[in-house]
Amino acid sequence: MTLFSSAAAPAGSASAASERYTIMGAGLVGSLLALYLARRGYPVKVLERRPDPRLAGPIEGRSINLALSDRGWRALEGVGIAEQIRQVGIPMYGRVMHDVAGNLTSQPYGQNNQAIYSVSRAGLNRTLLELAEAMPGVEVQFSQQCLNVDLRTRTLELRNTATNEVHNHEFQRLFGADGAFSAVRGALQKTDRYNYSQSYLEYGYKELNIAAGPGGTWQLEKNALHIWPRGQYMMIALPNLDGSFTCTLFFPYEGPHSFAALQTPEQVQAFFQEVFPDAVSLMPELVEDFFQNPTGSLVTVRCFPWAFDDDVLLLGDASHAIVPFYGQGMNAGFEDCTVLNQLMDQYGQDWHTIFREFQRQRKPNTDAMADLAVYNFEEMRDRVADPRFLLQKKIESKISAQYPGRWMPLYSQVTFSATPYAEAWAAGQQQDQIMQRLMPHIHSEADYDRPEVQSLVAAEMKAKS
Amino acid sequence: MTLFSSAAAPAGSASAASERYTIMGAGLVGSLLALYLARRGYPVKVLERRPDPRLAGPIEGRSINLALSDRGWRALEGVGIAEQIRQVGIPMYGRVMHDVAGNLTSQPYGQNNQAIYSVSRAGLNRTLLELAEAMPGVEVQFSQQCLNVDLRTRTLELRNTATNEVHNHEFQRLFGADGAFSAVRGALQKTDRYNYSQSYLEYGYKELNIAAGPGGTWQLEKNALHIWPRGQYMMIALPNLDGSFTCTLFFPYEGPHSFAALQTPEQVQAFFQEVFPDAVSLMPELVEDFFQNPTGSLVTVRCFPWAFDDDVLLLGDASHAIVPFYGQGMNAGFEDCTVLNQLMDQYGQDWHTIFREFQRQRKPNTDAMADLAVYNFEEMRDRVADPRFLLQKKIESKISAQYPGRWMPLYSQVTFSATPYAEAWAAGQQQDQIMQRLMPHIHSEADYDRPEVQSLVAAEMKAKS
Numbered sequence: 001m002t003l004f005s006s007a008a009a010p011a012g013s014a015s016a017a018s019e020r021y022t023i024m025g026a027g028l029v030g031s032l033l034a035l036y037l038a039r040r041g042y043p044v045k046v047l048e049r050r051p052d053p054r055l056a057g058p059i060e061g062r063s064i065n066l067a068l069s070d071r072g073w074r075a076l077e078g079v080g081i082a083e084q085i086r087q088v089g090i091p092m093y094g095r096v097m098h099d100v101a102g103n104l105t106s107q108p109y110g111q112n113n114q115a116i117y118s119v120s121r122a123g124l125n126r127t128l129l130e131l132a133e134a135m136p137g138v139e140v141q142f143s144q145q146c147l148n149v150d151l152r153t154r155t156l157e158l159r160n161t162a163t164n165e166v167h168n169h170e171f172q173r174l175f176g177a178d179g180a181f182s183a184v185r186g187a188l189q190k191t192d193r194y195n196y197s198q199s200y201l202e203y204g205y206k207e208l209n210i211a212a213g214p215g216g217t218w219q220l221e222k223n224a225l226h227i228w229p230r231g232q233y234m235m236i237a238l239p240n241l242d243g244s245f246t247c248t249l250f251f252p253y254e255g256p257h258s259f260a261a262l263q264t265p266e267q268v269q270a271f272f273q274e275v276f277p278d279a280v281s282l283m284p285e286l287v288e289d290f291f292q293n294p295t296g297s298l299v300t301v302r303c304f305p306w307a308f309d310d311d312v313l314l315l316g317d318a319s320h321a322i323v324p325f326y327g328q329g330m331n332a333g334f335e336d337c338t339v340l341n342q343l344m345d346q347y348g349q350d351w352h353t354i355f356r357e358f359q360r361q362r363k364p365n366t367d368a369m370a371d372l373a374v375y376n377f378e379e380m381r382d383r384v385a386d387p388r389f390l391l392q393k394k395i396e397s398k399i400s401a402q403y404p405g406r407w408m409p410l411y412s413q414v415t416f417s418a419t420p421y422a423e424a425w426a427a428g429q430q431q432d433q434i435m436q437r438l439m440p441h442i443h444s445e446a447d448y449d450r451p452e453v454q455s456l457v458a459a460e461m462k463a464k465s
Numbered sequence: 466m467t468l469f470s471s472a473a474a475p476a477g478s479a480s481a482a483s484e485r486y487t488i489m490g491a492g493l494v495g496s497l498l499a500l501y502l503a504r505r506g507y508p509v510k511v512l513e514r515r516p517d518p519r520l521a522g523p524i525e526g527r528s529i530n531l532a533l534s535d536r537g538w539r540a541l542e543g544v545g546i547a548e549q550i551r552q553v554g555i556p557m558y559g560r561v562m563h564d565v566a567g568n569l570t571s572q573p574y575g576q577n578n579q580a581i582y583s584v585s586r587a588g589l590n591r592t593l594l595e596l597a598e599a600m601p602g603v604e605v606q607f608s609q610q611c612l613n614v615d616l617r618t619r620t621l622e623l624r625n626t627a628t629n630e631v632h633n634h635e636f637q638r639l640f641g642a643d644g645a646f647s648a649v650r651g652a653l654q655k656t657d658r659y660n661y662s663q664s665y666l667e668y669g670y671k672e673l674n675i676a677a678g679p680g681g682t683w684q685l686e687k688n689a690l691h692i693w694p695r696g697q698y699m700m701i702a703l704p705n706l707d708g709s710f711t712c713t714l715f716f717p718y719e720g721p722h723s724f725a726a727l728q729t730p731e732q733v734q735a736f737f738q739e740v741f742p743d744a745v746s747l748m749p750e751l752v753e754d755f756f757q758n759p760t761g762s763l764v765t766v767r768c769f770p771w772a773f774d775d776d777v778l779l780l781g782d783a784s785h786a787i788v789p790f791y792g793q794g795m796n797a798g799f800e801d802c803t804v805l806n807q808l809m810d811q812y813g814q815d816w817h818t819i820f821r822e823f824q825r826q827r828k829p830n831t832d833a834m835a836d837l838a839v840y841n842f843e844e845m846r847d848r849v850a851d852p853r854f855l856l857q858k859k860i861e862s863k864i865s866a867q868y869p870g871r872w873m874p875l876y877s878q879v880t881f882s883a884t885p886y887a888e889a890w891a892a893g894q895q896q897d898q899i900m901q902r903l904m905p906h907i908h909s910e911a912d913y914d915r916p917e918v919q920s921l922v923a924a925e926m927k928a929k930s
Binding site for chain 1: 659660663
């Protein structure tokens with residue numbers, strides 16, 4: 001039931017056969033959602049603000065590499081395209097930390113060759129778009145800027161950015177997958193008692209590049225995510241298929257070590273030489289990249305409700321933009337599609353129930369993921385450089401192996417399971433308290449097998465719910 | 466230094482003599498701020514969206530009574546008008562709780578006749594306006610809706626709501642005191658990396674009325690704030706000078722006991738008869754008020770920064786709207802004026818420093834006050850009906866008397882002191898932990914004097930920082 005059905009519905013009420021879907025945003029989540037909806041046989045129109053990416057060069061200045069993990073794969077499997085994507089992904093089996101002297105330490109992400117996959121955002125988006133457009137009933141229109149959403153008349157006011165022409169599109173059911181600065185959410189924000197927050201870290205990010213070696217070889221370990229943890233800031237690098245790595249510097253806007261403090265090529269070169277010496281020799285275009293690439297900001301967006309009546313639903317970054325430090329932004333958005341698809345299986349076209357259940361189930365989980373993402377920034381830029389922290393991770397891994405099914409490290413629950421994020425976060429906090437009690441008794445990996453440590457672990461596991 | 470001074474400043478740089486101030490909003494904070502600025506001898510223009518309240522009847526549908534407490538009085542004293550206002554305020558020395566059977570219990574707010582004062586919002590606003598307009602250099606213009614703030618050119622676009630004429634006002638320094646839905650904040654929200662949240666309670670409020678008795682007498686205890694605590698909801702009443710009380714029902718929007726559940730006059734009458742029987746007999750216009758008065762929403766707004774360069778500063782609800790349950794919304798806004806005035810004393814016309822110091826000092830305190838306000842809702846609607854809670858308050862009062870200067874109840878710190886809100890909140894949490902440890906040993910007021918309780922208290926006080 002829509003509040004305004006009598007005013008706005010086309011002649012004759014919407015029957016199953018006439019269900020039409022509009023998706024605002026042809027990014028990763030919008031394209032995947034189009035695939036999910038089109039599989040049900042109904043027409044889908046996808047509207048995208050930007051020009052067709054397939055007509056331009058690579059997308060610059062945005063996060064170029066993404067880390068696909070289990071929740072993402074599951075969503076891709078749901079439309080039968082996981083294997084196709086996996087062929088262009090590079091598995092990363094763990095973190096490799098680089099200290100200032102260039103010494104390396106490593107930490108596996110999971111067990112038994114579990115990996116997250118480095119994929120190109122632009123490439124993945126193009127593939128999803130092509131698969132969606134190939135489905136009967138799917139139409140994608142680019143260069144369509146959403147100027148306004150009239151919730152009462154269910155009308156989108158769109159500007160064709162190529163021609164400047166403004167026109168209206170009446171929607172029957174609108175999915176807002178238009179990202180962290182969503183225009184569809186903008187309309188919901190104007191409704192009564194709308195809860196909304198946007199919160200920025202005092203850090204920005206800058207994408208840089210490590211060049212490919214001779215013959216397209218990788219100059220660092222290919223199958224890893226590289227981290228240069230430096231306490232209050234860090235750089236990371238993810239491998240590309242061509243032998244290069246895409247680096248991202250996460251750095252304060254202000255302060256002694258900050259974007260504000262690096263104003264000249266000499267300052268940039270000297271700073272990188274001092275703090276990332278083993279990387280800088282592999283970055284011939286460092287200074288050029290640093291000054292040409294934009295500085296991105298890091299925002300967390302929370303809002304509620306996500307649905308307006310049964311007319312409009314927000315998904316992905318539009319409803320829960322998070323910072324990138326857990327590699328879960330895209331995975332969470334893809335999981336939205338999985339959850340929505342399950343609800344469509346369960347409730348058919350009872351969109352009132354589907355939309356309400358979707359936001360009821362999903363909101364606590366994306367809130368937890370937002371917290372986890374901020375939390376992981378500290379871990380990555382600081383704690384991974386601490387030998388005690390790395391020892392604790394190894395001990396956790398031993399507990400997990402000794403008590404199968406009774407202990408899954410937080411990172412594994414988030415990355416390699418479908419456990420709802422809020423449950424993972426709660427379980428992770430409980431396990432962390434146990435580790436706080438155990439670690440004072442453990443000073444090396446070998447200590448784990450000492451009888452007194454074994455009995456402490458056994459007691460904790462007995463008490464663990 | 467303004468970023469755009471060369472582009473936007475009038476011919477000749479701003480000297481002390483040419484300092485001009487613009488205040489958006491002639492509500493409580495805007496009017497008081499005008500007084501503070503005008504005392505320094507510079508021209509102040511105040512622009513207000515609404516018509517001149519002195520030309521209309523009383524303002525309907527908004528919170529009609531307010532509770533002035535120490536922070537508010539201090540700000541009024543700063544411009545020499547506290548005594549004038551106090552003459553029209555009614556001191557409330559404590560809470561009187563009404564149970565369903567009509568039994569009363571009471572709890573003093575402080576010691577030695579400390580009181581909060583019930584004042585009329587509309588009356589206070591008019592008085593402040595008249596005092597401000599009487600100052601040389603102050604000009605107040607009403608019916609001026611702010612359509613846009615151009616931060617680059619420092620221009621306000623205003624619509625005269627009486628004539629519909631649109632015109633521009635160039636400002637030199639703009640103070641946004643235009644409330645929870647501030648148009649000035651709307652401009653700041655569009656700047657890069659702006660932190661913003663609006664969060665609504667799932668409760669609304671409705672203003673109702675207890676009639677005056679014969680000859681303008683008060684039908685309930687005059688010098689008290691009355692509460693009908695009912696667990697998940699409550700009604701309160703504050704005295705008016707004419708013998709009536711203004712009641713406010715704080716009530717869920719949805720659920721078994723909610724605004725949604727009361728749709729007919731019979732339902733309203735029956736519900737009030739059941740849960741507020743001793744009040745309903747004093748409310749002859751209950752049903753009429755219930756359906757005619759609007760249902761207000763309860764929002765908390767947080768944002769940062771409050772300043773844009775040294776051109777614009779937000780104050781009062783525009784930067785920190787809070788829910789009303791601690792009676793601190795106006796008091797916090799008035800304290801903004803006190804703090805700003807101290808900074809003007811300290812830094813003269815170095816507005817860059819003044820604006821930065823203001824938001825640096827003030828933001829943690831208004832954040833704490835926002836949390837306290839939500840926290841106090843639970844106390845008022847639920848805990849004040851619990852004899853154990855009231856006993857704890859009495860014991861706290863005894864500790865405070867026995868250890869002068871070492872223990873001030875949280876309510877007193879917030880209401881009867883100038884302790885920064887964040888410090889008050891931290892001290893209150895520490896004291897609450899102490900009470901959690903003491904109360905299991907205390908079952909009556911007399912228990913406090915038992916030697917074992919005295920020694921427990923002494924040990925706690927010795928350990929207390």
